Amino acid sequence: MPLSHYVCTNCGFWQRYFQGGPPACPVCLDYRHPLPPEGWEFQTSAQVAANVSVHWQEVMPGIWQFWNEPQLGIGPRGYVVVEPAHGNIAFEGAGFYNQAALDFIASLGGVRYLSASHCHVYGGLWQLVEVFRPEVVMQQEELNFTQAFQVSWPFDDQAELHAGAVLYHTGGHTPGHTVLHLPARQLLFCGDALKFQLDDAGQAVAISTHRAYAAHIPLSHADVRRYQTVLEPLDFDGVLTPWEPVPHGGKSAARQLFAAQLAGRPFADFLPLSPSSLL
Numbered sequence: 001m002p003l004s005h006y007v008c009t010n011c012g013f014w015q016r017y018f019q020g021g022p023p024a025c026p027v028c029l030d031y032r033h034p035l036p037p038e039g040w041e042f043q044t045s046a047q048v049a050a051n052v053s054v055h056w057q058e059v060m061p062g063i064w065q066f067w068n069e070p071q072l073g074i075g076p077r078g079y080v081v082v083e084p085a086h087g088n089i090a091f092e093g094a095g096f097y098n099q100a101a102l103d104f105i106a107s108l109g110g111v112r113y114l115s116a117s118h119c120h121v122y123g124g125l126w127q128l129v130e131v132f133r134p135e136v137v138m139q140q141e142e143l144n145f146t147q148a149f150q151v152s153w154p155f156d157d158q159a160e161l162h163a164g165a166v167l168y169h170t171g172g173h174t175p176g177h178t179v180l181h182l183p184a185r186q187l188l189f190c191g192d193a194l195k196f197q198l199d200d201a202g203q204a205v206a207i208s209t210h211r212a213y214a215a216h217i218p219l220s221h222a223d224v225r226r227y228q229t230v231l232e233p234l235d236f237d238g239v240l241t242p243w244e245p246v247p248h249g250g251k252s253a254a255r256q257l258f259a260a261q262l263a264g265r266p267f268a269d270f271l272p273l274s275p276s277s278l279l
């Protein structure tokens with residue numbers, strides 16, 4: 001029986017399943033996500049291709065962001081980091097990539113390494129795996145969610161793709177949650193470890209961290225201390241979440257947030273940033 005890819009329209013998670021589609025979505029059944037109020041709806045690639053457009057933009061030099069309109073599920077944005085000397089890295093996924101987007105990624109040099117912070121933001125990474133056959137590097141706790149594509153490089157605490165790109169396991173938001181550090185660019189792809197509110201000029205004005213965003217569940221102190229332990233030694237200033245690039249001030253904002261979290265009871269609300277924390 002041929003298998004096809006189906007996407008959950010509630011969250012955007014893709015599953016490879018028998019004809020007719022899966023009975024449920026494991027991401028939506030998890031406590032972090034709301035169940036679809038009208039029941040399950042799964043769509044095939046052909047249905048999605050007819051309904052969404054794909055857009056891309058170079059958000060920082062050599063870093064391209066891809067997204068869909070209308071958004072698919074929770075609407076994560078995917079990134080391709082252009083690394084001529086080492087091979088390009090895809091991190092996080094847009095919900096869906098059409099042929100024009102795949103052709104554009106090919107024109108950038110394709111994808112040599114592929115990873116994601118966690119299952120909420122895989123989007124259509126399975127498509128990049130099928131087209132570009134990259135190394136697929138995932139924290140081993142994520143393997144429960146990677147059945148739509150084949151992982152070639154499971155890792156524990158960290159995985160060095162090359163000297164300028166290292167994945168670190170943070171846990172916290174999900175057991176396998178991972179960040180990608182690009183030391184030469186002083187950038188951190190932080191997944192859902194950090195979330196920012198930006199003003200109209202794109203400056204971060206508030207920051208939060210959470211176990212569950214929609215359900216508004218904070219992290220425990222041990223989770224926050226783990227984030228601190230992993231992030232503090234890393235040299236970075238800019239941060240890219242699966243939604244927003246924050247060009248400057250990311251590390252000082254994270255420090256301020258972690259200190260506030262550990263000073264009292266945990267919270268899922270946004271912490272307003274003082275201007276001095278962004279210097």
Ligand SMILES: [Zn+2]
Nearest residue numbers: 008011025028
């Ligand atoms: Zn779902």
Ligand SMILES: [Zn+2]
Nearest residue numbers: 118120173192
């Ligand atoms: Zn998440």
